[in-house]
Amino acid sequence: MIRSFKRIRYLGFVTLFLEACNGFVQPKPIGMLRLEYPNPKYKKISDIYPFDFEINQNAILKKSAKIAPDIYYPDMNATLYLSYVKVENNIDSLLNDAYKLPRKHMIKAEEIPEKVFISNVHKVYGTLFSVVGNAASQLQFFLTDSTRSFLVGSLYFYSRPYYDSIMPAAKYIERDVVQLIETLRWKN
Numbered sequence: 001m002i003r004s005f006k007r008i009r010y011l012g013f014v015t016l017f018l019e020a021c022n023g024f025v026q027p028k029p030i031g032m033l034r035l036e037y038p039n040p041k042y043k044k045i046s047d048i049y050p051f052d053f054e055i056n057q058n059a060i061l062k063k064s065a066k067i068a069p070d071i072y073y074p075d076m077n078a079t080l081y082l083s084y085v086k087v088e089n090n091i092d093s094l095l096n097d098a099y100k101l102p103r104k105h106m107i108k109a110e111e112i113p114e115k116v117f118i119s120n121v122h123k124v125y126g127t128l129f130s131v132v133g134n135a136a137s138q139l140q141f142f143l144t145d146s147t148r149s150f151l152v153g154s155l156y157f158y159s160r161p162y163y164d165s166i167m168p169a170a171k172y173i174e175r176d177v178v179q180l181i182e183t184l185r186w187k188n
Contacts, residue, residue: 037075037172042179045069050084050149054183056176068151071176076169078157080139080177085150094150098142101154102129117143117181124184126151130174134161138170139177145186153177 042054045061047069055061055071059080062070068082085094102112110133117126126143139155155173157166 037169040172040176040179042176042183044183050187051151052183052185052187053180055180059176073169073173076157076173077159078155078169078173080153080155080173083152085152087144087146087148087150091144091146091150094144095142098127098150098152101152102131102140115178119182122185124181124186126181128174128177128181130170132163134163136161138163138166139174141177141181143181143184149186151184153180 038058040056040058043057044052044054046052049068056073058073058075060072060074062072062079064070066083068084070082071080073079087094112129112131115128115130117124117128119125123145124143125146126141128139128141131138131140137154137156138161139153141153143151155170155177157169159166163170
C-alpha cells in the first residue's frame, strides 16, 4: 500500500514536470530600451582657466576650488572630472601617472582601447582611454603641451557600472570629450 502510494506520488510529480515542459513558448512583448539624447550643440568656455575649450550646452560647468572645472551631465547623472597641473620638469611622472590611472580599472575592464591626439599647430598632445566593461570610470584622458600644462579628465556615473546600461550615455559623452580635446587651446 505504501509502495503504491509512493509510485502514484512519483508518477504525479513526473506528470506535473512533463506538463510544465510542454514546449509551449509564450512570446515576449516587443520592447527595447530607447535612450535618446539631443544632438549636441557646443559652446566655447573661455573663463579664468589656463585653457579654452568647447562643451555641450546640455552639460553644466561646475566651478570648484581646483584650477579646472568639472562638467556635470544631469540627464545622465554623470560628471567629467578635470584636473589641471603645471608642468615643472615633471612631465615624465605626470605621463606615468596618467597611464597608471586607466590600468587601475583592468580588474573590471574587458579592454581599454586608446586614441592618440596630436595637434602640432595648437601644441595639444594626449590620449583618450575608453574603458570597456563594468569599471567605475568609462572614459579617461590626458592632454599636455609637454612644457607648461597638463590636463587630466575622468568620467564617472552616479550609478552601478553596468556597461550595457551606461554604454549609450558613455558613448554620447565620449563625443563631447573628443570635441573638448579637439577644441582645447592653451592660454599663454
